[in-house]
Amino acid sequence: MEIARAIYMCVETEREKNPAFVAFSDDMTPSEFETFCAEQLRRAGWNARVTMQSRDQGVDVVAEKRGVRVVLQCKLYARPVGNKSVQEAAAARAHEQADYGIVVSNNRYTQDAEQLASTNKILLLHYTDLCNLDNIIRPRSPASDVWYYVDGNGQVGPLTLQGLKETLTTFSSAKDVLVWCDRFPDWKLAKDIPELKAQSDHLRSRRGAAPRSYRARVRA
Numbered sequence: 001m002e003i004a005r006a007i008y009m010c011v012e013t014e015r016e017k018n019p020a021f022v023a024f025s026d027d028m029t030p031s032e033f034e035t036f037c038a039e040q041l042r043r044a045g046w047n048a049r050v051t052m053q054s055r056d057q058g059v060d061v062v063a064e065k066r067g068v069r070v071v072l073q074c075k076l077y078a079r080p081v082g083n084k085s086v087q088e089a090a091a092a093r094a095h096e097q098a099d100y101g102i103v104v105s106n107n108r109y110t111q112d113a114e115q116l117a118s119t120n121k122i123l124l125l126h127y128t129d130l131c132n133l134d135n136i137i138r139p140r141s142p143a144s145d146v147w148y149y150v151d152g153n154g155q156v157g158p159l160t161l162q163g164l165k166e167t168l169t170t171f172s173s174a175k176d177v178l179v180w181c182d183r184f185p186d187w188k189l190a191k192d193i194p195e196l197k198a199q200s201d202h203l204r205s206r207r208g209a210a211p212r213s214y215r216a217r218v219r220a
Helices: 002-017 030-043 083-096 111-120 127-137 161-168 194-207 212-219
Strands: 047-050 061-065 068-075 100-105 122-126 147-151 154-159 178-181
Touching: 030 047, 030 061, 030 068, 030 127, 068 083, 068 127, 083 100, 083 111, 083 122, 100 111, 100 127, 111 122, 122 127, 147 161, 154 161, 161 194
Parallel strands: 068 100, 100 122
Antiparallel strands: 047 061, 061 068, 147 154, 147 178
């Protein structure tokens, strides 16, 4: 196994020095498409490698840049990409402890796949998006993010930051509410999010004091 891995790494190193695919071709095999996707990321400054197929755990390409780790499922399809690929990308992200899970294809995605991706925080990209991956995953200002929270009935959203803040003021214990936006790799408690901490502190202090009308009656 070690010999096979050494040979594999030598081949990958040579591929990095001499890219095999400058442009996409309809004649590519699925394996060649994986290599093409990795090469597109390398051109964009990512340290990308194609995984060993016998040990990939559903991961086709692993890439890192400035401390950000992403895993790719590369799907060369003649039909729209469905739910299975999204599920594989979500499992691959968890296995590799990556910041982002990505499905990349030459085709479009089904509506079911898009819905599943949005709830599992998986990016669905066309291969032409890979050269612009930095901008796609670049953190934005909190006010421009899309936010979600979980209540007793399940996931609620999308909301703006201001809309979420206003909603949290109606909770008796906002600090324990799970919140997610597309900058986060996973759900967080509202009390752990700087933009929402004020709402949690305000509600906590408000619960510690009796309503004004009650205090007035006591003094009277």
